[in-house]
Amino acid sequence: MTSIILAIVLGVAFGFVLDRIGATNPTVIGRMLNLTNLSLAKTIVLAIGVGSVLMFGGQMLGLVSVGHMSVKAAYIGVFIGGLMLGAGWALAGFCPGTGVVAAGSGRKDALFFIAGGLLGAAAYMVTYPSWKASGLLDSIAGGKVTLGTVPGSKFEGITALPGDILGIVLGLGFIVLAFALPDRLAGQPGGAARQPAE
Amino acid sequence: MTLNWKIGGLLLGLVFFAAVLLVKPIGVSTQFVILDGIVADMVNPDLVTQTDEGYTSTNAYLAKSKGKYAKSVANPLNYSFIFVIAMVVGGFVSVMMRGGLDKAERTMPALWRANFGDSAAKRNLATFVGGFIVLYGARLAGGCTSGHMMSGMMQTSLSGYIFALGAFAAAVPVAMMLYKKEA
Numbered sequence: 001m002t003s004i005i006l007a008i009v010l011g012v013a014f015g016f017v018l019d020r021i022g023a024t025n026p027t028v029i030g031r032m033l034n035l036t037n038l039s040l041a042k043t044i045v046l047a048i049g050v051g052s053v054l055m056f057g058g059q060m061l062g063l064v065s066v067g068h069m070s071v072k073a074a075y076i077g078v079f080i081g082g083l084m085l086g087a088g089w090a091l092a093g094f095c096p097g098t099g100v101v102a103a104g105s106g107r108k109d110a111l112f113f114i115a116g117g118l119l120g121a122a123a124y125m126v127t128y129p130s131w132k133a134s135g136l137l138d139s140i141a142g143g144k145v146t147l148g149t150v151p152g153s154k155f156e157g158i159t160a161l162p163g164d165i166l167g168i169v170l171g172l173g174f175i176v177l178a179f180a181l182p183d184r185l186a187g188q189p190g191g192a193a194r195q196p197a198e
Numbered sequence: 199m200t201l202n203w204k205i206g207g208l209l210l211g212l213v214f215f216a217a218v219l220l221v222k223p224i225g226v227s228t229q230f231v232i233l234d235g236i237v238a239d240m241v242n243p244d245l246v247t248q249t250d251e252g253y254t255s256t257n258a259y260l261a262k263s264k265g266k267y268a269k270s271v272a273n274p275l276n277y278s279f280i281f282v283i284a285m286v287v288g289g290f291v292s293v294m295m296r297g298g299l300d301k302a303e304r305t306m307p308a309l310w311r312a313n314f315g316d317s318a319a320k321r322n323l324a325t326f327v328g329g330f331i332v333l334y335g336a337r338l339a340g341g342c343t344s345g346h347m348m349s350g351m352m353q354t355s356l357s358g359y360i361f362a363l364g365a366f367a368a369a370v371p372v373a374m375m376l377y378k379k380e381a
Contacts, residue, residue: 006221007280014213014224014281015288021206024289027309027381028200033373036380042203043210044348050211051352055218063219070223072340072350074357081339082346082364085332089365090372092328093307095343096336097226099329100282104289106299109306112322116329121230122238123330124337128259131338147354158356167354174351178207187380 015101024102026093026109033090035186042178049174056167059150066152073143077136092116214352221277223353225345227336228267229282235260235271246271259337312381339364 021043022028031037058064072078089095094102094113102110131137142156148166149157157163201209217224235255239245246255246268253268255261260268270276293299302311306321314320336342339361341350347365350358 003221003277004275004280007277008284008287010213010217010221010224011281011284012288012291013216015285015290016292017206017209017213017288018285019289019292020201021203021210022200025200025303026307030307030309030373030377031380033369034377035370035374039200039203043201043207046203046207047210047214048348048352050208051214051218051348052354054211054215055352058215058219068218068222069353070349071353071355072346072357074355074360075340078339078346078357078360079364081335081337082361083368084335085339085342086335086365086368086370087372088328088331088335089343090369090376092325092332093310094325094328095332096230097224097282097285097342097344099332100226101285101289104286105293106290106304107307108304108318109321109325113325113329113332116326117230117333118234118329120330120333120335121227121337122234124334125231125234125257125259128262132258141356145356147356147359150354155355163354170354171352178203186374 014097015104018098018101019105023098024094024105024107024110026102029089029093029098036184038181038184042181045174045181046178049171049176049178052167052171052174056150056164056171059152060164060168066150067154069150069153069155071144071146071155074140074145075137075143076140077131080136214348218349218352223345223349224281225278225341225349226282226285227333227342227345228270229279230333231259231267231337232270232274232279235267236274239271248272309377309381312379313377 018024022040028040032040055064059066092113094110096117099110099113103114141158145156145158146163148159148161148163150163214224245257246253246260253265253272255268260271270279305318310321339346346358346361351362
């Protein structure tokens with residue numbers, strides 16, 4: 001029961017914030033990806049940094065359970081799947097999370113995205129054995145690994161660097177990157193893309 | 199109204215942190231598989247079955263990792279599935295609190311309209327095809343923007359970096375090709 005309450009509280013908060021940062025608006029996504037307005041990129045990069053510093057800092061202080069970490073496996077299919085997701089993300093302006101939140105925000109085109117997504121997921125379920133047989137799902141570089149070795153973690157590190165300290169350093173690096181990213185990399189400075197969304 | 203990136207990034211980071219503090223890292227795309235499984239299991243009840251050790255499925259993907267997905271299909275009231283349903287509610291609450299979405303935006307976003315015109319059918323076809331590619335890719339990769347890119351890179355996981363590299367390597371050129379007119 002506790003876990004269901006947490007699911008509701010955290011899920012509502014996540015959906016709410018995704019909408020407020022503009023991530024549910026494909027115009028904002030499109031401007032980020034065509035490099036004419038990077039403010040959402042700055043938001044995302046800052047969030048990764050903040051999350052990383054808090055999580056690893058909390059672990060070092062003993063406030064955050066290392067056991068809550070969940071590291072996904074690395075394999076060639078991660079890159080191929082990333083390419084596919086990226087192409088579809090640019091076309092639709094939605095990714096799986098923002099698509100469902102956008103549907104909740106009243107975007108009718110997001111319903112078609114979800115329908116296509118359910119079909120795409122089903123297609124993967126059916127074709128999974130061929131991917132498995134191809135070897136493209138076989139772990140590379142140790143599979144479920146972190147960049148450093150996190151003390152007390154069941155996941156191995158690809159380097160012997162202390163994973164928690166490395167996590168904080170990288171987190172701070174992301175925060176600096178968020179500030180360093182320019183407002184735009186393409187198009188006319190001060191052009192239409194500077195206008196607020198909607 | 200979009201939040202300033204500093205406030206928005208801080209809030210988003212806090213949500214990702216709260217999730218890993220209280221439960222586990224955020225992820226979304228698996229739940230598309232779970233919903234497919236729930237629907238398919240209703241049509242064909244033999245799809246997911248209970249065993250002595252837990253659950254299994256006639257579908258190899260649902261049966262993998264000792265029937266982890268099969269178990270979620272059999273028990274939809276689990277953390278990850280409810281989390282995604284709650285996200286829809288969060289989006290609804292947010293949009294209502296900012297006065298709702300205007301009619302034109304509900305049909306299609308401004309940037310799409312500026313580049314491809316007013317046809318709702320064309321836009322819906324694009325999002326349907328986009329959704330197919332996105333979820334096929336996400337399942338092949340084992341996660342999406344939330345699970346791989348954000349939760350993954352936040353945890354310094356190698357796979358998160360590989361995923362982000364792939365996603366942006368495709369997304370940026372495709373977006374630059376598609377959206378030449380600014381809106």
